[in-house]
Amino acid sequence: MKHFELTAPSELEARVERLERQLNRERKARLEAEAIAEKGLRDLYESQQWLLLLQRITEGANESDDVRASVRLALREVCSQMGWDFGNAFLVDPVTGDAVPCDAWFAEQPDKLFAFLEASRQMRFPVGIGLPGRVLRDGVPHWIPDVRTDEGFLRRNIARDCGIISGCAFPILIKDEVVALLEFFSARTVVATDTLVGTMTQVGTQLGRVIERERSRQALLHDALHDSLTGLPNRVLLAERCDLATARLPQDKRGVAILVIDLDGFKTINDRYGHHTGDALIKEVAARLLSVVQTFQSECEAARSVWYGTVSRTGGDEFVVLLDGLADEDQISELSHRVHRTLEKPFFHEGQAILVAASIGVAQSSVDHDDINQLLRDADLAMYEAKSEGKGRTVEFSKGLGDAIRSRRQLELELREAIRDCQFELNYQPILDMQSQLEVKGYEALVRWNHPARGLLGPSEFIEVAEETGLIAFLGNWVLHEACDAIARLHAMGDAQARRFVSINVAPMQFLQRNFAAQVRRTLMSSGVDPRSLRLEVTEGVAIIDPVRTAEILAEVREWGVQTSLDDFGTGYSSLSYLQKLPFDSIKIDKSFVSALSEKRSQDIIKAILDLARSMNLSVVAEGIENDEQGQLLAGMGCQFAQGYLYGRPMPEAEAFVL
Ligand code: C2E
Ligand code: CA
Ligand code: CA
Numbered sequence: 001m002k003h004f005e006l007t008a009p010s011e012l013e014a015r016v017e018r019l020e021r022q023l024n025r026e027r028k029a030r031l032e033a034e035a036i037a038e039k040g041l042r043d044l045y046e047s048q049q050w051l052l053l054l055q056r057i058t059e060g061a062n063e064s065d066d067v068r069a070s071v072r073l074a075l076r077e078v079c080s081q082m083g084w085d086f087g088n089a090f091l092v093d094p095v096t097g098d099a100v101p102c103d104a105w106f107a108e109q110p111d112k113l114f115a116f117l118e119a120s121r122q123m124r125f126p127v128g129i130g131l132p133g134r135v136l137r138d139g140v141p142h143w144i145p146d147v148r149t150d151e152g153f154l155r156r157n158i159a160r161d162c163g164i165i166s167g168c169a170f171p172i173l174i175k176d177e178v179v180a181l182l183e184f185f186s187a188r189t190v191v192a193t194d195t196l197v198g199t200m201t202q203v204g205t206q207l208g209r210v211i212e213r214e215r216s217r218q219a220l221l222h223d224a225l226h227d228s229l230t231g232l233p234n235r236v237l238l239a240e241r242c243d244l245a246t247a248r249l250p251q252d253k254r255g256v257a258i259l260v261i262d263l264d265g266f267k268t269i270n271d272r273y274g275h276h277t278g279d280a281l282i283k284e285v286a287a288r289l290l291s292v293v294q295t296f297q298s299e300c301e302a303a304r305s306v307w308y309g310t311v312s313r314t315g316g317d318e319f320v321v322l323l324d325g326l327a328d329e330d331q332i333s334e335l336s337h338r339v340h341r342t343l344e345k346p347f348f349h350e351g352q353a354i355l356v357a358a359s360i361g362v363a364q365s366s367v368d369h370d371d372i373n374q375l376l377r378d379a380d381l382a383m384y385e386a387k388s389e390g391k392g393r394t395v396e397f398s399k400g401l402g403d404a405i406r407s408r409r410q411l412e413l414e415l416r417e418a419i420r421d422c423q424f425e426l427n428y429q430p431i432l433d434m435q436s437q438l439e440v441k442g443y444e445a446l447v448r449w450n451h452p453a454r455g456l457l458g459p460s461e462f463i464e465v466a467e468e469t470g471l472i473a474f475l476g477n478w479v480l481h482e483a484c485d486a487i488a489r490l491h492a493m494g495d496a497q498a499r500r501f502v503s504i505n506v507a508p509m510q511f512l513q514r515n516f517a518a519q520v521r522r523t524l525m526s527s528g529v530d531p532r533s534l535r536l537e538v539t540e541g542v543a544i545i546d547p548v549r550t551a552e553i554l555a556e557v558r559e560w561g562v563q564t565s566l567d568d569f570g571t572g573y574s575s576l577s578y579l580q581k582l583p584f585d586s587i588k589i590d591k592s593f594v595s596a597l598s599e600k601r602s603q604d605i606i607k608a609i610l611d612l613a614r615s616m617n618l619s620v621v622a623e624g625i626e627n628d629e630q631g632q633l634l635a636g637m638g639c640q641f642a643q644g645y646l647y648g649r650p651m652p653e654a655e656a657f658v659l
Helices: 009-063 067-082 110-122 130-138 156-161 194-225 235-247 266-273 275-302 330-344 372-388 399-421 463-469 472-492 516-527 541-545 547-559 575-581 591-595 600-616 628-637 653-657
Strands: 086-092 099-107 142-144 166-174 177-186 256-264 308-315 318-324 347-349 352-354 357-364 394-396 424-433 439-451 455-457 501-505 534-538 563-569 586-589 619-623 641-643
Touching: 009 067, 009 194, 067 086, 067 099, 067 177, 067 194, 086 110, 099 110, 099 130, 110 156, 130 142, 130 166, 130 177, 166 194, 177 194, 194 235, 235 256, 235 308, 235 318, 235 372, 256 330, 256 372, 266 275, 266 352, 275 308, 275 318, 275 330, 275 347, 318 330, 330 357, 330 394, 357 372, 372 394, 372 399, 399 439, 399 463, 399 472, 424 472, 424 653, 439 472, 463 472, 472 501, 472 516, 472 534, 472 653, 501 563, 516 534, 516 547, 541 547, 547 563, 547 575, 563 575, 575 600, 586 591, 586 600, 591 600, 591 619, 591 628, 600 619, 600 628, 628 641
Parallel strands: 357 394, 439 501, 501 534, 534 563, 563 586, 586 619, 619 641
Antiparallel strands: 086 099, 086 177, 142 166, 166 177, 256 318, 256 357, 308 318, 347 352, 424 439, 424 641, 439 455
8 A cells, every 4th residue: 555655855846847937938928918918909099099090180171172271180180199290281383393382381399490390381392302302203202210311301401400300201192193292300210100101191192182172173263264265364353353453552543554455357357267267366366465464574573663464355356454563654555565566477377377456445543443344444445446546556545535435425325316306407508500690500408416405516516426326327318308308399399499409418338338229219209309309429438438339329320310429529539530430420629629729739620620520521519619709710710510608508498499
């Protein structure tokens, strides 16, 4: 039987040792396990922090349309999370491609970093240059472990003085394009971890979305404010710039000028070459205008005269230039001169040279202007005035011009009423036969306007406006009717008056109307008068406009017996050549020759006209005879018919017809 088995002491020790080793192993394993568990927790915690950070930045980006605000938020969040001291953002300039500071930055203690902060907010970095330039070039994050030893880090010295040790920068991308970037700096060493890089990539994507939204909004805005053909500012943007310019004006309101530039005869170019060419020409004109204004602007700037020019397209062939902050009025005339000159160079389209000119109206701001629209209107009026003076002119608005235009507009309004209400009457001036005891052979009908406020007005007061506005067609038609009715009354008076004629003045625009001859015929028929007692006086103006039609119309009315007379003979350009080609019965020697009859030269001219008329079988009326001497001289030279104050002024029908 075996009760106890005594163990030797050495064996016991070995066993204790073994147990202790085992215990140690287990403790170590437990510690290791604990350490592993703790690190997992810590990593989990850290990645949760990153997630929260990303969430806040994403929310900020989603809520805001403001690029800078979103970027500032991201800079602040990242700096606090990482314990970094300074974060700064750059936007990429779409024109130059440079990284440009955008006033979005964060610093925990700005005063400590002042110098570095200032430098970072002012420097722009081309591709490849400095830390931002590297990110621009490569489109990936870049790290500077020690700013003091990095030769390519431009802000090295300032950074060192501010205690900065390391830095890093991350791109903000839209697809593959770097559109902005963030840079961070720390007084400790910055370590690149996968989580950091991964999170910053996400941040970059979120901010890229904000910038993309901002870009499409800008594009929409650009479309709304710019002309799609030329890319120039449109009327809306012009109005905005005008408002800004006027808001800055000093007390005396001087310093803003408007040029309204309108192409001459653009419609003809469009009609002849097609709209495609028209558009190409407008684009080229826009480019030249822009270049002229910009060049002149920088020249003036170099001479220390700073102003700002906006070239806009406000209509089909109309451009408006706003000059803001102008100090020297001579610059306006210099600029309009340059505009005319730049347009003188021919435009080429499909090998064809096209010439254009422009009319320019100028107006300068003054105390008289309540708002910018008034200034625009003035420039517009001046432009129309320039147009009426011919092609390629500049007219500057003045108070006198404004008054003249306003009174002309007023006159036009009144003239319309006058035509509607028949406020006109005809006066008749006798035409006598000098070779036959001054017998009255006929009358010239001269229109008068019985103005309700201003009394009886002569044609010089309103014929021009009637012609410019086209109202002459209505007025002339009334004259034709009234004169025919008067002829009927004259002939109804008895035998002696039976063969007298009435001569009416026909303006070119009325004469060249499509239905003029038909109108004459209809009027003659409805009034029942002998066509031979109606005479039409036209000036050579009609033949200058359209010689062929003039000849046709004259021939047509003559066929019915209507007489034709060339008025104001000798005052035009080429009376003789027209005289030869056109079927007239008589000519009227203008009163300017008659009033100068005391001069030999005038006598010679009249003699020549009389000879010519005799050889062409035309009768001659001398008008404007005011004294006996003139009458006798003309009669002596063989002139048959006479008209003038000497024999009778234009007078009302009742007085004239009993002569
Ligand atoms: P006109 O055809 O040369 O008419 C002659 C003008 O000379 C008239 O002026 C007449 O009053 C003026 N006159 C006549 N004798 C003398 C004279 O001895 N001395 C001077 N200094 N003047 C004399 P008025 O009536 O003022 O007409 C001016 C112009 O208006 C006319 O020049 C004519 O061109 C235009 N006119 C007149 N009536 C009509 C009309 O019914 N239709 C159109 N289209 N034009 C008209
Ligand atoms: Ca006349
Ligand atoms: Ca005349």
